[in-house]
Structures are given as structure tokens and as C-alpha cells.
Amino acid sequence: MNFITKAPVMLRGGDYNPDQWLDRPDILEADIRMMKKAGMNSVTLGVFAWAAYEPREGEYNFTWLREIMDRLYDQGIYTELATPTGAKPNWLARKYPEVLRVQSNGVRDHQGMRHNHCLTSPIYRQKVEELLNHLIDAVGDHPGLILWHISNELGGECYCPLCQERFRSWLKEKYHTIDALNHAWWTSFWSHHYDSFDEVEPPFDNGEQSLNGLKLDWRRFTTWNMMDYVHSETAILRKRTPNVPITTNLMEYFPGLDYHKLQRELDFVCWDSYPHWGRPDRSTTVTAGMTAFDHALIRGCKPDKPFLLMESTPSLVNWHEYNKLKRPGVNRMSAIQTVACGADGVQYFQWRKGRGGSEQFHGAVVDHDGRDDTRVFNEVTATNEALAALTPVCGSLPKADAAMIFDWDNRWALDDAWGMQIKQKNLRETCCQLYAQLNHCGVETDVVGVDADLNRYKLVVLPMLFMTKPGFAQKIREYVENGGIVVATYLLGYVDESTLCWLGGFPGDGLREVFGVTASELDTLYPGEGNRAIWVKSSQQSSIKDYCELLQPAEGTEVVAVYGQDFYSGHAAVTHHVFGKGHAYYIGARLDDAGNAAVLRAALADAKVHLRDLPQGVEYHCRESENARYHFYINTTQSAVKVQVESGADLLSGKNVLGSMELKPYDACAIEEKVK
Numbered sequence: 001m002n003f004i005t006k007a008p009v010m011l012r013g014g015d016y017n018p019d020q021w022l023d024r025p026d027i028l029e030a031d032i033r034m035m036k037k038a039g040m041n042s043v044t045l046g047v048f049a050w051a052a053y054e055p056r057e058g059e060y061n062f063t064w065l066r067e068i069m070d071r072l073y074d075q076g077i078y079t080e081l082a083t084p085t086g087a088k089p090n091w092l093a094r095k096y097p098e099v100l101r102v103q104s105n106g107v108r109d110h111q112g113m114r115h116n117h118c119l120t121s122p123i124y125r126q127k128v129e130e131l132l133n134h135l136i137d138a139v140g141d142h143p144g145l146i147l148w149h150i151s152n153e154l155g156g157e158c159y160c161p162l163c164q165e166r167f168r169s170w171l172k173e174k175y176h177t178i179d180a181l182n183h184a185w186w187t188s189f190w191s192h193h194y195d196s197f198d199e200v201e202p203p204f205d206n207g208e209q210s211l212n213g214l215k216l217d218w219r220r221f222t223t224w225n226m227m228d229y230v231h232s233e234t235a236i237l238r239k240r241t242p243n244v245p246i247t248t249n250l251m252e253y254f255p256g257l258d259y260h261k262l263q264r265e266l267d268f269v270c271w272d273s274y275p276h277w278g279r280p281d282r283s284t285t286v287t288a289g290m291t292a293f294d295h296a297l298i299r300g301c302k303p304d305k306p307f308l309l310m311e312s313t314p315s316l317v318n319w320h321e322y323n324k325l326k327r328p329g330v331n332r333m334s335a336i337q338t339v340a341c342g343a344d345g346v347q348y349f350q351w352r353k354g355r356g357g358s359e360q361f362h363g364a365v366v367d368h369d370g371r372d373d374t375r376v377f378n379e380v381t382a383t384n385e386a387l388a389a390l391t392p393v394c395g396s397l398p399k400a401d402a403a404m405i406f407d408w409d410n411r412w413a414l415d416d417a418w419g420m421q422i423k424q425k426n427l428r429e430t431c432c433q434l435y436a437q438l439n440h441c442g443v444e445t446d447v448v449g450v451d452a453d454l455n456r457y458k459l460v461v462l463p464m465l466f467m468t469k470p471g472f473a474q475k476i477r478e479y480v481e482n483g484g485i486v487v488a489t490y491l492l493g494y495v496d497e498s499t500l501c502w503l504g505g506f507p508g509d510g511l512r513e514v515f516g517v518t519a520s521e522l523d524t525l526y527p528g529e530g531n532r533a534i535w536v537k538s539s540q541q542s543s544i545k546d547y548c549e550l551l552q553p554a555e556g557t558e559v560v561a562v563y564g565q566d567f568y569s570g571h572a573a574v575t576h577h578v579f580g581k582g583h584a585y586y587i588g589a590r591l592d593d594a595g596n597a598a599v600l601r602a603a604l605a606d607a608k609v610h611l612r613d614l615p616q617g618v619e620y621h622c623r624e625s626e627n628a629r630y631h632f633y634i635n636t637t638q639s640a641v642k643v644q645v646e647s648g649a650d651l652l653s654g655k656n657v658l659g660s661m662e663l664k665p666y667d668a669c670a671i672e673e674k675v676k
């Protein structure tokens, strides 16, 4: 089903900041005319408009907002209305200093920038409640209002006394006794024992950084406190505008919040995607593959609904280290890819560049020249035409044969662990590499949390699943016993949910029996160092970097590949174990793409998953509804390619296709296959 009942269309729009142009009615008038020309049907309004709504405490002005929403709606353009709480006005910080956030060094922020308010502050929450009620009074009944957009790119932590006290209360509720906390955090280490909850501080930069359990619980608390804050906004909106769905814009692979939990406050998910297109050290195909992983990660937060791309840039950003233009055709290709991965809308930050402020040079549909015939404007128009042609796919969902497990607690536990590579554990790189190899086989993969129902999938991949939470190992055991196929990599099952190591050998929690292997030692390689994996049956060789686990296969476990160098040369690097009716593959080292492909192809064969023979650089995705399948083939290269496709109508070209077609550079097709 579509996420917006009022507007069952492919959303095409962007962030619009008329509050920066209220003294230029000529520009506001031109904006709507040009939006129509560009094919837009939605705008996100009021993201940072608190000072325009409430210039002084208790003095509200929404007249301008209502007028603009009226004019947009008259032209068929819907409004996605933000709650403007991502940045607070000066008067609030001056009068109520407790709303200013305290950083991890213990120093309170000065007013400035954004996302700098305390999440706990009762004053802040009260002022937000007053503002939202007035905003709803003014426009909550507007026919053009299709969704609420909570704040903006939520994130950050606050270490103020109010948040510290809340953290201690949260810990008391979780552990009940200080002894339980001491055990979970292993505080006998370095004599860091606590006598009472009152002694506990957050992990200040110059404070307690040695207890991994504390650091992980602080991150969990921060997500909980953010959800509690978000709930303080959504409760008002749900009560007063129950028919308007609620979302907030998530960010790619964002470290600060557990999105699997945060999504519970939302009706559907959306996110902001800013890939490094055009990086000289990375092909467009690789960047597209990483972006597809990010799409899957976000859609996996709410897998039963399409998502929305809230922000992307029509050309460049202003915050990458080097801000490169998108090459011609890349914007359209990436928008089609977004829909192929499950989105029902693609929007931009931003509609028009502001004259000042730190985002004055961030890409926009309309540049400072104010023209509607620029290269970028024309690219956006062409992209919106493609998106409009894809309207029939709205409401359908990607259908995945494979699942990859991603868990925020695991990520944090790995990041904080003293060991392996200290600065960069390369979890994301490992996930993206494996995801890309599945994609090259034409296999759609969901990226889901440990709570997911695995029985929906023929193959489950566990990249660097260092932490196994209660019940998960048993779930894997039952999945494989009943015929499921699992591929796991190095670092599987080292710690429990409190970051305490499993005893008796890794992978712990009963997984050694499933995989038929023990990882007895872990060798971390320096940059530039490597090893080789040699396949026992085929003599195929793959290069290895980062990590080599020394594996001890159990009796009956097949050694698929062995190390080619060092003192563990000839010992197992990749294993395969039949367990119950299923198969469990274990990759003990960070293999190159060909090595990962060899393991995954063997596992996919066991899983009887249909593979596609895709030309190099062509990405495949499929969305399904009750009545149709939509097969997307996306050429991520600068060369034309011929590709074998299903026969049917191509929604993008409008032509009927019979089995094969040529895709121009950065072009795509979306074949509609009717299902009886």
C-alpha cells in the first residue's frame, strides 16, 4: 500500500524555504510557476522556520505559510510540513539556557548551528508543544497537507545534568540492582566498581571510556531518549491530525541512533541520500551498489511499506571534502534506482539556493541565476518525467530471496571494541561487498534486524555479527536445521548483548555446532599486507586483507578454501557444514569480490535461488504487487549495454520489449510483467 492515502502518486519535489524570501513576492510567484515546469508535485515546507513562525516568545505568524500552501495546492503541489524543531530561535536559548545542549567534553554549547538542543529539557518540550499546537491551529486542516516531517535529520547526544539523571533512571529500570549493572559492564576491570547508580556518569571524552557496556548502554539510552522526545511531538500530531501520516528523514548508515527502534514512532520511513558520485577512486557501479545497500538498510526498518527519498541533490552538495557535479544522466539513473529499491518518491534538497548561510552553495534545482533552462533544471525535469512514468509501481514492494542481518547494537559494540583494527572495523565495507556480489547475481537482498522473520528468505547472510543477542543464535540454528542456508563471516558470535565475551570458543552461543567450526585466533593485517585463499576443489585463488581467523573445523566440516601464506598456510579459511537439512558457510577472512562471489554462488545454489546473467555494471531489482512484477535493469556505466530482460511494457520508454534491449549509458528500463 502507498504511504500517503491522500496522494497515491510518485512524489517528486523538494525542500522549499519561502521563509528566506518573504520580502521577494516576485521570487515566490516564480517558484510555483517553475515547480510546475519541472514536473514537481510536492514540497517540504518549514524545516527551519521556527523564527519565522514565532519571532518572539508567544507571538505567532502563520499567515504567510497558509498563503503559500494555498497557492501550491491550487497548482496541484502537495505540502509535506516539517515540525521546525531541528533549529531553535535565539530568544529561546537566551531566555532558557537549559535548552542548550552539553557536549561529550562536558561543555555547554553556545547558541548557533542546529541540532543543539537538549532532548530532555522540559522547557524545550513545552515550547515545542505550544508551537505545534499553534501550527496545527493554522494549517492542520489544510487540504494540501499530506504528511508530517518530524524535525530534521535527528541526531546527537546531550550530556547535561538533566540527561545524566535520566540516564541513571533508565539504568535503574533496566538493571534493577547495581550488582547486575556491575556484572554486565564487568566493572571489576581496573577497579571501576559502582556502589550505587548515583555514581554512574555518561562516557565523557575525559571520563569513563574503558567500559564497553557503559558506552553501549549510553548509545541505547540516547536512542530511547530521542524516541521519547519524538513521541512528545508525534503524540500531539496524532491526536490533532490523526489522518496525516508521520515520518522523519533518516540518514545513510548513521551511527548515532538505532533506526530499527526509532522507526516505531513513524508511519513510514524516508531518508536523505548523498552518495559520492564521481569519486575518482570508485566507479559509478560501486557507488550505485553502496547506495542500493543504503536503500535496503533504510527500507528494512519498515519492510512492509514503500519508503520516500526525502532529500538528494540535483547536482552537488557543499559538505563533501570535494564537491563534484553529478555527471549528465546520473541524477536520473540514481532516481530510478531509488524507486527500483522500493521508494514511492524522490525529492531534492533544495528547490532554490539561498543567498547566504552555510548551504548557499549546496546544489539546488534553481540556482542563484533564477533560471529555468539550466543544465541542472533540465536534468531534474527529465528525471521527473521518468518518475511520473513509474507511477504504476507505487505501493508495490521489493521481493527479496536473501536477507542480510544488520544490527545497530552489533555495529556499536564493534566500533567500541578495543581490538581488531582500532579506527575502522570495516563493517559497512564488508556488508556492501557482500550485498554487491548478491546484486551481481540478480538476487534482491533485504537488510533487516535480528528480529526479522528469517523463514521468508532462502539465504541469510551474517556479516561480522560480533554480538549475538538472546534468542538469535537459536533462531539461526532452527533456520538451518529446517533447511535454511546461512553465510557468515569472521567475527561471528564473540560477545553477548552486554558485550561480554562468550566462553568456550567462538562463535559462541551454540553457533559452533551450527557452523561446525571454531575460530580460535584472529590475525589483523596492516594496510598493504595480505594473504590468499586457495579453493580446495578448483584451485581458485582470492586475495585477503584486514582479517584472518584461524579456523578449527570440526569432524565432518568441509574445508572449502585454505590460507596460502604465513604460519597458518594450508589451514582452513572458508568452511561449509551441513547441519540438519540446511547448510552453513563460514568465511574466516576478508576476501576479495571473486572470493565472496564463489562462496555466495555455492550457497545460492544450495538455496535454489534463480540467478540472472547480468552484464558488468547492470543492476537488477524487482518490485511486486498483487497484479504485477516490475523488473528494473539499471546501466550504471558510461557505455551502452545489451541486456536480457523479461518481455513486457517498459514503463520508462513506453515501448513493448521482447526479451532483450539496449540500455544507453546511465539509462534504465522498468518492465511491467502482469501477474494473473
Ligand SMILES: [Zn+2]
Pocket (backbone or CB within 6 Å): 101, 102, 118, 119, 120, 121, 158, 159, 160, 161, 162, 163, 164
Ligand atoms: Zn540534556
